[in-house]
Amino acid sequence: MLRWALRRIGAGVVLVWLVATVTFLLVSLAPGDAASRLTDPRIPPAARARFRRDFGLDRPLPARYASWLAGAVTGDLGTSWTQRRQVTTVLAQALPNTLILTSLGLFLELVGGIGLAIVQLRRPHGAGDRAITLATLTAYAMPTFGVALALIAVFSYRLQLLPPSHMLSLDGEMAHGWPRLLDLARHLVLPVAAIGVTGVGAVARYLRGSLLDERTEHYVLAARARGCTPRQALVRHALPNALLPLITMTGMSLPFLVSGSLVIEVVFSWPGMGQLMYNAALGRDLPLLLGGTIVATVAVVAGNLLADAAYALADPRVRM
Amino acid sequence: MSAVAAFARWPRRLQAGAAGLALLALVAVAGPWFTANPDAIVDARAAALLPPGATRFVLVRYDGTTMACESARRLGPDWVVTRDGAVQTVPAGTVARAGVRRFWLGTDTVGRDVLARLISGARVSLGVGALALVVALVLGIGAGLLAGWTGGVVDALLMRFVDALLAVPMLFLLLFLAAVFRPSLGVLVLILGFSSWMGVARLVRGQVLSLKEREFILAARAIGASGWRIAFTHLLPNALTPIAQDGALRLGDLILVEAALSYLGLGAQPPTASWGTMVAEGQEVLASTWWLTMLPTVLIAATVIAAALAADGVQELARREQT
Numbered sequence: 128m129l130r131w132a133l134r135r136i137g138a139g140v141v142l143v144w145l146v147a148t149v150t151f152l153l154v155s156l157a158p159g160d161a162a163s164r165l166t167d168p169r170i171p172p173a174a175r176a177r178f179r180r181d182f183g184l185d186r187p188l189p190a191r192y193a194s195w196l197a198g199a200v201t202g203d204l205g206t207s208w209t210q211r212r213q214v215t216t217v218l219a220q221a222l223p224n225t226l227i228l229t230s231l232g233l234f235l236e237l238v239g240g241i242g243l244a245i246v247q248l249r250r251p252h253g254a255g256d257r258a259i260t261l262a263t264l265t266a267y268a269m270p271t272f273g274v275a276l277a278l279i280a281v282f283s284y285r286l287q288l289l290p291p292s293h294m295l296s297l298d299g300e301m302a303h304g305w306p307r308l309l310d311l312a313r314h315l316v317l318p319v320a321a322i323g324v325t326g327v328g329a330v331a332r333y334l335r336g337s338l339l340d341e342r343t344e345h346y347v348l349a350a351r352a353r354g355c356t357p358r359q360a361l362v363r364h365a366l367p368n369a370l371l372p373l374i375t376m377t378g379m380s381l382p383f384l385v386s387g388s389l390v391i392e393v394v395f396s397w398p399g400m401g402q403l404m405y406n407a408a409l410g411r412d413l414p415l416l417l418g419g420t421i422v423a424t425v426a427v428v429a430g431n432l433l434a435d436a437a438y439a440l441a442d443p444r445v446r447m
Numbered sequence: 448m449s450a451v452a453a454f455a456r457w458p459r460r461l462q463a464g465a466a467g468l469a470l471l472a473l474v475a476v477a478g479p480w481f482t483a484n485p486d487a488i489v490d491a492r493a494a495a496l497l498p499p500g501a502t503r504f505v506l507v508r509y510d511g512t513t514m515a516c517e518s519a520r521r522l523g524p525d526w527v528v529t530r531d532g533a534v535q536t537v538p539a540g541t542v543a544r545a546g547v548r549r550f551w552l553g554t555d556t557v558g559r560d561v562l563a564r565l566i567s568g569a570r571v572s573l574g575v576g577a578l579a580l581v582v583a584l585v586l587g588i589g590a591g592l593l594a595g596w597t598g599g600v601v602d603a604l605l606m607r608f609v610d611a612l613l614a615v616p617m618l619f620l621l622l623f624l625a626a627v628f629r630p631s632l633g634v635l636v637l638i639l640g641f642s643s644w645m646g647v648a649r650l651v652r653g654q655v656l657s658l659k660e661r662e663f664i665l666a667a668r669a670i671g672a673s674g675w676r677i678a679f680t681h682l683l684p685n686a687l688t689p690i691a692q693d694g695a696l697r698l699g700d701l702i703l704v705e706a707a708l709s710y711l712g713l714g715a716q717p718p719t720a721s722w723g724t725m726v727a728e729g730q731e732v733l734a735s736t737w738w739l740t741m742l743p744t745v746l747i748a749a750t751v752i753a754a755a756l757a758a759d760g761v762q763e764l765a766r767r768e769q770t
Binding site (some may be wrong): 142145147149153174264268269271272273277279280284390404407408409411416419420423424426427428431 | 623625626707710726741743747
């Protein structure tokens, strides 16, 4: 167990290093650099040169890579070019905002998806099942920004119930305690709903299929023969087995927790990782892009690791 | 069996999905020939944000500008028109053509025909998605066949490479590449294709591994068929069902990613219409003219639904043939 974990973590570290290196090369070798953002022709060449020197862009690539790597190992990801602050500080500010949004969204999509699938299995191929299948298919197919904008149009503009953007209102930012939390909750509703709606379709569609398959397995028939109601057989016997692959699916979707809400964050002006990376990409902010990529890659590796561990815990047939 | 009879025997979902995709493809290919220029601004002042079904009297002048008028009357040497509520006269000598035009789905914020843009947007969105799928399939099938058939070191190396690529936060990378290259549509196709082939490679490799040990492959090897021949005449045809199913789902994904990139301003560049850019363009007037954002959204969803139905149908067809 310990050896398995150590080996996986070791492989994960190598992977993060590889991804970071490839990203570094890509970003550095791409045409133009951060100084080419200073497009105003009135900026004297001397200022341009100073900008390059300040950020170490005049040094050769291997030297830049070496010093960046040396810093990264000690937890120093350098200074953001667009924000003039430590990359770690910027990321540490954005990460919690994203996590609160995406973890609630993921929770909603799992609970909603499992619930819908169970309701559908009550009478497979019946009218209710068909209606929900159509609904989940539509939800799965909608682009996230389309769902988000539809929600804004209805709940913010038409009904004027919920705020269309940002994480806190001006009043909320001044407040403390409960009023602040309430303000945050009001701002959370629409983006979380947008994530949940698009995600619920995928989960429900997947789970319905695997529950249908499980239903005819012998152990479910045996449970029915022992006198379980159809509902008990479904929820207590078939569901745990159908949920197993969902663990892997959820683990694979952990990177979504960090990067997947990008479009939603841009639509709702949510101050999280996604919006940060969007602006970093537009501004050619190399240190920030690298930092964000590393955080996201760590999330991928950790997600896969956690999923495998959870799978082994949930399924006694699997041993590490 | 004729093609029609084969179609009639398909599962209902496959029929619906395939018909939907075919219809959308037809619109994308042939539609732009029958509509007005999608990028032409009819009249930025007097024809912006017209509701669906609105008609305007359009004067096309010799200098290339167009005027959209609520009413127009020929009076001697001049056209007397009401444009944006104000009456004005236009010398008839400057007018090349005049006629009534109906905007079936209205106009956008700068006065372009929405229907024409949706149809030409179909060409961009579906075209980029489909071509990216071709890139992903070529790369993925090639890598999967190579890894599965060769085995050993090649297999191990290729699959570790695939694992590593799958761990890259693709959205960040796509964003960055798109921001640097301000992609032409061709580059967009390549970027999307190169970010999506890994799943195909895994799938094909798995299929090859399971088919490799079957008798008919052994038989083919025994009579001396070359690796290429076995790969393309024996392995690939037998793995077609899962590839088709995966491909249909992948097409939907790619169209969604293209739409997201274009929505963020990093895909198709203005004035080119793509469904994603149209959503972004309509967003500023979401509160009043909501259909500008919702029409392209619905079309994106309809395409992805058709693709998903086709994928489900392929699976059902395979299951039916097994039993």
